Amino acid sequence: MEKIASFTVNHLVLEPGVYVSRKDRFHDTVITTFDLRMTAPNKEPVMNTAEIHTIEHLGATFLRNHAQWKDRTVYFGPMGCRTGFYLLLEGDLDSKDIVDLMIEMFTFVRDFEGEIPGAKADECGNYLDQNLPMAHWLADRYLEKTLKCIDEKHLNYQE
Numbered sequence: 001m002e003k004i005a006s007f008t009v010n011h012l013v014l015e016p017g018v019y020v021s022r023k024d025r026f027h028d029t030v031i032t033t034f035d036l037r038m039t040a041p042n043k044e045p046v047m048n049t050a051e052i053h054t055i056e057h058l059g060a061t062f063l064r065n066h067a068q069w070k071d072r073t074v075y076f077g078p079m080g081c082r083t084g085f086y087l088l089l090e091g092d093l094d095s096k097d098i099v100d101l102m103i104e105m106f107t108f109v110r111d112f113e114g115e116i117p118g119a120k121a122d123e124c125g126n127y128l129d130q131n132l133p134m135a136h137w138l139a140d141r142y143l144e145k146t147l148k149c150i151d152e153k154h155l156n157y158q159e
């Protein structure tokens with residue numbers, strides 16, 4: 001079988017950043033898939049599932065309520081390797097187009113207090129598996145070490 005595009009990225013040199021993973025065209029519509037990489041693969045510890053789950057619930061809630069982006073949001077969810085998330089948006093987009101949106105989103109996650117949306121037994125498949133303090137910590141780390149000081153090298157995959 002053919003190797004899919006995301007497996008051809010050199011994960012040995014990949015650092016936290018905001019990358020375009022792929023673009024798919026369906027008739028007149030382009031869907032851009034972003035690689036929101038939050039930890040350095042195979043170098044740093046991966047995120048645990050509870051905090052990933054919390055970021056997923058908060059991130060999805062944020063995006064689907066966003067005045068500008070809610071109607072262009074296709075999907076937001078974690079990578080199986082637990083080093084980041086995929087975000088799919090409608091449109092032919094570049095990574096720099098979403099940096100402000102990601103700063104807004106991860107600030108929302110970092111500062112969120114109260115009941116996590118969709119985290120009741122009738123709303124979620126594993127409702128007890130949440131970790132808001134670690135979601136705060138990871139969002140703050142991504143904001144301060146990556147998003148707020150992002151450069152070309154962390155907006156484009158390196159060879």
Ligand SMILES: [Zn+2]
Nearest residue numbers: 053124125126
């Ligand atoms: Zn859930």
